[in-house]
Amino acid sequence: MTPTRAIDLYRQHAVDPIEARVDEFAPLVKRMAYHLVSKLPASVEVNDLVQAGLIGLMDAARNFDPTAGVQFETYASQRIRGAMLDELRDADWLPRHIRRNMRDIEAALQKTSQTLGRQPNDSEMAHAMGIPLATYQEMLGECRGHQLIYYDDFDGDDDGERLDQLVADHDANPFNTLADTDFRRILIEGIEYLPEREKLVMALYYEQELNLKEIGAVLGVSESRVCQLHSQAIGRLRVRLKDWVGR
Structure with a gap:
């Protein structure tokens, strides 16, 4: 599944505020993925990290509490990075x-x-x-x-x-x-x-x-x-x- 397809599937069920956050911060996922993959072996596919990061972003958009006193970008960045690290762990990328x-x-x-x-x-x-x-x-x-x-x-x-x-x-x-x-x-x-x-x-x-x-x-x-x-x-x-x- 491509990152674009993952967003499209999500939009079918998303409410407008959540969809807006995903649209706005999707570029953040790509930036974080490319930054992370630059430190990893060539066998790691950046699209896999982007897809995992998008899932983390969607999860952040659903669960964000605007009354918690934390900016959404800060909250989302943590969830995105966590999702990418989980992907690396599950993929067992280091032989x-x-x-x-x-x-x-x-x-x-x-x-x-x-x-x-x-x-x-x-x-x-x-x-x-x-x-x-x-x-x-x-x-x-x-x-x-x-x-x-x-x-x-x-x-x-x-x-x-x-x-x-x-x-x-x-x-x-x-x-x-x-x-x-x-x-x-x-x-x-x-x-x-x-x-x-x-x-x-x-x-x-x-x-x-x-x-x-x-x-x-x-x-x-x-x-x-x-x-x-x-x-x-x-x-x-x-x-x-x-x-x-x-x-």
């Missing part, structure tokens, strides 16, 4: 073998950094994992879209526990953890301990909102190399954050 690879990388990062007393480089990581350097870098490239915290963080048939279960005191919502003062402090400290090039990648990607190709132009490396650096930086940060969560 299992990539999740396994990233967990192996994180385990090697933790062990090797403890052994060396510093952050290991690519060659040291490949040696620690017993694989060629090219294979290690290929694994990093495949992990594009790997995040600090996200739903279904670990496969149910593996030995690991879900990260969102580990932060149950935040209502099992990993995004609530981002607001935690200690979490933010640990994250900032973790970024400071990243190798300089990875630190720069994180700053350009998240603070300056450059895409991978643009960052590559700044650093004088290929887009694929930037992707590897980003994935490795995320892996280092996840190791640090999981140590903090597990305390």
Whole structure:
């Protein structure tokens, strides 16, 4: 079903005020979908996010209480984003073998950094994992879209526990953890301990909102190399954050 068809079906049953809100804020759904998909693997279809977001918008339009003291756009944005995140969780967009690879990388990062007393480089990581350097870098490239915290963080048939279960005191919502003062402090400290090039990648990607190709132009490396650096930086940060969560 296309996003346009979803709106048409909704309009058959909508009352005028609700229909007006859907018409007015439908472009917001598209903007949010494109912003989100830019951070995700190429396998994620933007139309799937738009469709999920439209459902979230329709739900927001039906349930919005104008007396609650919140603007509709603020309320709708939360419902739209939540619907898109649910779509990603249900679609299981990150393949299992990539999740396994990233967990192996994180385990090697933790062990090797403890052994060396510093952050290991690519060659040291490949040696620690017993694989060629090219294979290690290929694994990093495949992990594009790997995040600090996200739903279904670990496969149910593996030995690991879900990260969102580990932060149950935040209502099992990993995004609530981002607001935690200690979490933010640990994250900032973790970024400071990243190798300089990875630190720069994180700053350009998240603070300056450059895409991978643009960052590559700044650093004088290929887009694929930037992707590897980003994935490795995320892996280092996840190791640090999981140590903090597990305390």
